[in-house]
Amino acid sequence: MIVFFCPGNEDSTPKEITRWPNQQDWQIRVFPNKYPVIDNKNQKHTRGENSKFINRKKIKGVHEIIVESREHNAQMSDLGLHYLKQVLVIYFERLKKLKQQDSIKYVAIFKNHGERAGASLKHTHTQIVAYSKIPAVIQAKEQVCKQRSCGYCEIIKYEKKHQKRVGFENQNFIAITPFAAKYAYEIWILPKKHLVDFAQFNQEMLIDLAAIMHKIFKKITQLNCDYNMIFQYGVKDLHVQIIFTPRIDNFAGFEIATGTIINSVFPEEAAYFYAKDNISF
Numbered sequence: 267m268i269v270f271f272c273p274g275n276e277d278s279t280p281k282e283i284t285r286w287p288n289q290q291d292w293q294i295r296v297f298p299n300k301y302p303v304i305d306n307k308n309q310k311h312t313r314g315e316n317s318k319f320i321n322r323k324k325i326k327g328v329h330e331i332i333v334e335s336r337e338h339n340a341q342m343s344d345l346g347l348h349y350l351k352q353v354l355v356i357y358f359e360r361l362k363k364l365k366q367q368d369s370i371k372y373v374a375i376f377k378n379h380g381e382r383a384g385a386s387l388k389h390t391h392t393q394i395v396a397y398s399k400i401p402a403v404i405q406a407k408e409q410v411c412k413q414r415s416c417g418y419c420e421i422i423k424y425e426k427k428h429q430k431r432v433g434f435e436n437q438n439f440i441a442i443t444p445f446a447a448k449y450a451y452e453i454w455i456l457p458k459k460h461l462v463d464f465a466q467f468n469q470e471m472l473i474d475l476a477a478i479m480h481k482i483f484k485k486i487t488q489l490n491c492d493y494n495m496i497f498q499y500g501v502k503d504l505h506v507q508i509i510f511t512p513r514i515d516n517f518a519g520f521e522i523a524t525g526t527i528i529n530s531v532f533p534e535e536a537a538y539f540y541a542k543d544n545i546s547f
């Protein structure tokens with residue numbers, strides 16, 4: 267068993283950034299990744315080539331780990347409502363802090379759960395990669411929303427009216443299984459209001475978000491599969507969202523050859539799966 271993230275092994279991680287609560291028996295702990303994909307020191311991870319078609323850019327940044335529980339075997343679905351809210355507070359505090367750094371252009375927050383989703387350690391954790399580049403996918407999405415009204419606000423309006431792809435809904439948030447989902451059982455949580463910064467979430471919204479996340483974690487546990495969770499925001503005016511991608515199918519030759527994705531589960535079936543039991547705490 268690999269115990270780097272367990273209590274008693276704090277010395278095996280780089281110097282801690284923060285913990286909650288601030289006492290010996292921590293529940294949530296944040297520290298730099300010992301094996302960062304990116305750092306501020308040297309460029310050993312990039313290759314030195316330049317040509318008409320090969321573009322080399324220097325990128326700097328930081329790579330952090332947030333361990334959400336001191337229990338080695340705890341899953342996100344085991345965390346209670348107020349605990350999960352505290353986890354969100356820590357995610358968004360780190361996001362805010364890192365965004366303030368001059369060299370940082372984007373802060374990616376994501377969870378890889380299980381080997382198929384890219385995780386190498388079992389102890390639950392979320393990663394933050396903050397770096398000096400705005401991802402092309404974010405730029406493209408912002409461009410589309412700039413040309414017309416916010417696509418996500420329109421999707422929310424449409425899905426609320428038709429109710430075929432709504433998994434969960436409460437006062438402040440809606441969770442939908444998107445019409446053209448890339449992944450089987452993919453689900454997005456969106457604030458109903460057009461908000462572009464996670465720092466805009468007030469206490470009531472954090473509780474509402476934690477409530478829907480809890481239900482999604484429970485349902486993904488029922489699917490018994492690996493998954494990714496991604497917190498997406500833009501740099502100008504992109505509607506924030508939390509994306510969950512269960513990893514059931516692999517992309518095969520057809521997807522690689524064409525970029526066309528075959529999804530084995532209709533989003534309407536996925537929405538029914540999420541909505542059918544009324545999960546409570």
Ligand SMILES: [Zn+2]
Pocket residue numbers: 268269270271272337338339389
């Ligand atoms: Zn552990």
Ligand SMILES: [Zn+2]
Pocket residue numbers: 416417418419420459460461505
């Ligand atoms: Zn919007």
